[in-house]
Amino acid sequence: MTSETKQISPVSEENIKSAEKYKTDANEYFKKQDFNNAIDLYTKAIEANPDVAVYYANRSFAYLKTECFGYALADASRSVELDKAYVKGYYRRAAALMSLGKFKEALKDFEYVTKVRPSDKDAKTKYTECNKIVKKLAFERAIAVEDNMKNIADTINIDAMTIENEYSGPELEDGKVTLKFMKDLMELYKKQGKLHRKYAYKILLDIKAYFMKQPTLVDIPIGDDDKFTVCGDIHGQFYDLMNIFELNGLPSETNPYLFNGDFVDRGSFSVECIFTLFGFKLLFPNHFFMSRGNHESATMNQMYGFDGEVKSKYTAQMAELFTEVYNWLPLAHCLNKRVLVMHGGLFGSDTVTLDDIRKIERNRQPPEDGPMCELLWSDPQPQNGRAPSKRGVGCQFGPDVTRTFLDLNKLDYIIRSHEVKNDGYEVAHNGLCITVFSAPNYCDTMGNKGAFIILKGKDMLPKFTTYEAVPHPNVKPMAYANSLMSLLC
Incomplete structure (x- = not known):
């Protein structure tokens, strides 16, 4: 083994069970809309078993609810890194990106899901809605460039x-x-x-x-x-x-x-x-x-x-x-x-x-x-x-x-x-x-x-x-x- 190779320690059965228990308890707090306690418990689940995409995606959702969009984006991205096929991770990342006004980046995530799940109607709906927003914003920017002196107040009679x-x-x-x-x-x-x-x-x-x-x-x-x-x-x-x-x-x-x-x-x-x-x-x-x-x-x-x-x-x-x-x-x-x-x-x-x-x-x-x-x-x-x-x-x-x-x-x-x-x-x-x-x-x-x-x-x-x-x-x-x-x- 070279010095650059990282040794990954296996997670013990005890830690796996503990992490699942933390996740279950966190989900209950989330249902009660106690998002801060949910975040604390999802964090404990991640500490016990750090390579499970679901834990990051769930914590991302809780961060979204508390308007911590930066943390939500980081967690959603981590969930996708851990499991490229985990659709919910892409949804969470798209939600975080949209909350930050980054609609083009969000559209890429929706597009990816529609490609890997072409028959998923829900994914298609979200892709279509996000695409409408991106096109609308592009149109508004084009109008603004054409008429950057436009003043709505002056047009009101x-x-x-x-x-x-x-x-x-x-x-x-x-x-x-x-x-x-x-x-x-x-x-x-x-x-x-x-x-x-x-x-x-x-x-x-x-x-x-x-x-x-x-x-x-x-x-x-x-x-x-x-x-x-x-x-x-x-x-x-x-x-x-x-x-x-x-x-x-x-x-x-x-x-x-x-x-x-x-x-x-x-x-x-x-x-x-x-x-x-x-x-x-x-x-x-x-x-x-x-x-x-x-x-x-x-x-x-x-x-x-x-x-x-x-x-x-x-x-x-x-x-x-x-x-x-x-x-x-x-x-x-x-x-x-x-x-x-x-x-x-x-x-x-x-x-x-x-x-x-x-x-x-x-x-x-x-x-x-x-x-x-x-x-x-x-x-x-x-x-x-x-x-x-x-x-x-x-x-x-x-x-x-x-x-x-x-x-x-x-x-x-x-x-x-x-x-x-x-x-x-x-x-x-x-x-x-x-x-x-x-x-x-x-x-x-x-x-x-x-x-x-x-x-x-x-x-x-x-x-x-x-x-x-x-x-x-x-x-x-x-x-x-x-x-x-x-x-x-």
């Missing part, structure tokens, strides 16, 4: 839109959002009504014009005795958004809010959420703030429901206009020059300053790397240093990275969102990195609480309010999502 006599919903007053309009709008939405398209378009055009004038990093002063509320992901859970206002009061000049990204997708009342938030932004522009999240992007919206929901409730043109608006959302907010709030997290470099954030050209779809990507996608980790992202985008950053960034920029701590937490929030990195997530029982499956943070200007100490999910009409999450995602997940 509000004056040509008539209000039908039978419309009985809220109306803008002299084209402006008022408090009465907002209260009437929320009541309309609670009853599953729809805002007239004329007013919906007017709100979008006005909010786009407003955001275009805003900086990438917004500075927010808070008076010593003033209260300020920070909310995390809402994800289309309109009735839980209403519960936040019940618990904490409606937005006003004396009750300011910051909503920290991921307003839409997953939940099937995203249109209601976004028009409520945009309406309050127009009503109280200096006391209501919104940060961009990773789900305020075209790829995410096409996969996870918002694009389909807008097309169902309004038009494809409006869906394109939303993309334009999202490109102008600020990427971060600095509270009292002491606390930085962003959706995702920190950076792959220790040299990034607040001025660097201010200089980011944000009017675009999120790139796959760099500071803009990291602000939207990164996550904290408990150990020092950095690691590749579990999501496949952005990075993971440790307590030392957080401390270095805060020291460099003379800040107290950061607030971010982006991750489901059982209690709705988590205090990490010795109190310097706080996560807040405001969508309770996320996707009607996770069982987590929601939370929001209240600060007072004088001390800027975070105080947490947690709450359970409230009932909503019988429309399931992901009801408008891309059909292929429902086939895969």
Whole structure:
């Protein structure tokens, strides 16, 4: 035997049995939608018997459910390496690739399955659906190249839109959002009504014009005795958004809010959420703030429901206009020059300053790397240093990275969102990195609480309010999502 030849030790019968037991127990946790415990047990199965494709494919599926797309992709790829004939491994890899917006690569996996199983109708369906997406995106890119100056907002003619006599919903007053309009709008939405398209378009055009004038990093002063509320992901859970206002009061000049990204997708009342938030932004522009999240992007919206929901409730043109608006959302907010709030997290470099954030050209779809990507996608980790992202985008950053960034920029701590937490929030990195997530029982499956943070200007100490999910009409999450995602997940 040469020194390069690796000796593979046979797996003992005891380990084989243990691994199967771990897998069986993990499957039970998965059925109960306790994905984190399922992942732990699949990991133990892999440690006991590391060359079984099924264990990796199953863990990949659990990672998909927890939005760890990078880990899901690595596991699915490993399952295929171990068993070239294992069809489910290709499906899992395709799902991970699609979740990362890599549709061409996903199509190759579906194509492979259709070749090795030409009579498999399920494989053929998935290949056909994915091929449609790839062709559609290629067509859209070609159109964009032909007309790269195209601006949807400029093509909208509000004056040509008539209000039908039978419309009985809220109306803008002299084209402006008022408090009465907002209260009437929320009541309309609670009853599953729809805002007239004329007013919906007017709100979008006005909010786009407003955001275009805003900086990438917004500075927010808070008076010593003033209260300020920070909310995390809402994800289309309109009735839980209403519960936040019940618990904490409606937005006003004396009750300011910051909503920290991921307003839409997953939940099937995203249109209601976004028009409520945009309406309050127009009503109280200096006391209501919104940060961009990773789900305020075209790829995410096409996969996870918002694009389909807008097309169902309004038009494809409006869906394109939303993309334009999202490109102008600020990427971060600095509270009292002491606390930085962003959706995702920190950076792959220790040299990034607040001025660097201010200089980011944000009017675009999120790139796959760099500071803009990291602000939207990164996550904290408990150990020092950095690691590749579990999501496949952005990075993971440790307590030392957080401390270095805060020291460099003379800040107290950061607030971010982006991750489901059982209690709705988590205090990490010795109190310097706080996560807040405001969508309770996320996707009607996770069982987590929601939370929001209240600060007072004088001390800027975070105080947490947690709450359970409230009932909503019988429309399931992901009801408008891309059909292929429902086939895969």
